[in-house]
Amino acid sequence: MPTKDEVFEKIQTALVDALGVDDEDVTPDATLVGDLGAESIDFLDIVFRLEKSFEIKIPRGELFPEDVLTNADYIQDGRVTDVGVEELRKRMPFANLDDFAKNPVVQDFGSLLTVADMCRFVEGKVEVTD
Amino acid sequence: MRFEGKTAIVTGGSNGIGRACVARLVAEGARVAMVDFCDLEVSQAAADEMKDAPGEIVPFQADVRDADRATELVNQLFDQWERIDVLINSAGIVRDGLMAAMTQQQWLDVIGVNLGGTYNYCHAVTQPMMMNRSGSIVNLSSTGAEFPSRGQVNYAASKGGVNGLTRSLAKELASRNVRVNAVAPGMIETGMSAAVRGMVGEKELKKIIPLRRIGQPEDVAQAATFLASDDASYVTGQILRVDGGLSLGGY
Ligand SMILES: NC(=O)c1ccc[n+]([C@@H]2O[C@H](COP(=O)([O-])OP(=O)(O)OC[C@H]3O[C@@H](n4cnc5c(N)ncnc54)[C@H](O)[C@@H]3O)[C@@H](O)[C@H]2O)c1
Numbered sequence: 053m054p055t056k057d058e059v060f061e062k063i064q065t066a067l068v069d070a071l072g073v074d075d076e077d078v079t080p081d082a083t084l085v086g087d088l089g090a091e092s093i094d095f096l097d098i099v100f101r102l103e104k105s106f107e108i109k110i111p112r113g114e115l116f117p118e119d120v121l122t123n124a125d126y127i128q129d130g131r132v133t134d135v136g137v138e139e140l141r142k143r144m145p146f147a148n149l150d151d152f153a154k155n156p157v158v159q160d161f162g163s164l165l166t167v168a169d170m171c172r173f174v175e176g177k178v179e180v181t182d
Numbered sequence: 183m184r185f186e187g188k189t190a191i192v193t194g195g196s197n198g199i200g201r202a203c204v205a206r207l208v209a210e211g212a213r214v215a216m217v218d219f220c221d222l223e224v225s226q227a228a229a230d231e232m233k234d235a236p237g238e239i240v241p242f243q244a245d246v247r248d249a250d251r252a253t254e255l256v257n258q259l260f261d262q263w264e265r266i267d268v269l270i271n272s273a274g275i276v277r278d279g280l281m282a283a284m285t286q287q288q289w290l291d292v293i294g295v296n297l298g299g300t301y302n303y304c305h306a307v308t309q310p311m312m313m314n315r316s317g318s319i320v321n322l323s324s325t326g327a328e329f330p331s332r333g334q335v336n337y338a339a340s341k342g343g344v345n346g347l348t349r350s351l352a353k354e355l356a357s358r359n360v361r362v363n364a365v366a367p368g369m370i371e372t373g374m375s376a377a378v379r380g381m382v383g384e385k386e387l388k389k390i391i392p393l394r395r396i397g398q399p400e401d402v403a404q405a406a407t408f409l410a411s412d413d414a415s416y417v418t419g420q421i422l423r424v425d426g427g428l429s430l431g432g433y
Contacts, residue, residue, distance in 0.1 A: 101313070
């Protein structure tokens, strides 16, 4: 069973390898898109690496539920509707969506996910010790 | 020895152009998975003929239409080799017939093998190649995609599809240093073209080919392995015609 620190370290390695960033760029509050420059294909790359290093399966679209943002039921005039925000909260219990919910512009969604969110995401999949 | 220490998968590798690609790859040191629909003994016999080459060949029997098999096979090879450097998609068929008489089965067969099979193996290698930040995919297109013959609606559509897939995937994977290209052969002397060559006559064909000869599988394999190798390190999304000038038109 990994400790929280070990989870962070493995995620750091995955992000360094996938995004070509430096170790010290990968801080808990760094955002994947804004600070680390991740693009959509990078999310797949990151998922592959996490699957390998934690020996887990991550269904596509779980870490980054792009399908919600392309679903007309949840989007209106470039903004995520209330129902859409609810759906995102359900799908992303590991992320803090409170700030995003105040002004849910679709374009800003990408820059919301942080390294700490990702740690929580993985911690939900593997048992961690303290 | 451009492929020393490298690994490759060649579909349709037991005959024709695929087989010539395998020969070239092992001659230059690669470990090659020869994937083909035909009986394993046939593939093994083809592999045995190349046993003096510095590389190594492992034959597999698989139908490229089977997506699960593609994934399983590629994952098995990736576990074993820890890298997939090259994929050459050469498995292909023709089921010619005029549109008015074409059956849906003829359409589905050709699209399924030529386009579906190419998709299946490209899909299966994408993750390993992305992870390794390196790889080269070469698809077998045909000049028939852009200069179609009568009776080849299915084939022309499948190869047009391969061209689109090639360009689009090239763009997707470029940031991972994975290159995707295609070769488009003209008239090549293999089992596939035997019927057309017989019908039109080699003499007549040579008249319309500027280089004045029917192409050999090795002619295509040389181009395909160029694209597969680091010699083509800055080439991606291209469809390279290997047709002796056939598609140039004019007089
Ligand atoms: N010969 C030509 O003149 C010519 C011209 C243009 C393009 N091409 C293309 O080059 C490629 C190779 O053709 P070739 O001339 O070497 O043909 P070929 O018939 O000599 O060899 C094709 C190989 O693919 C295999 N194959 C067929 N269906 C398969 C399947 N479902 N799963 C796995 N393997 C399968 C066959 O068993 C055979 O070994 C094809 O994609 C073809 O469309 C050939």
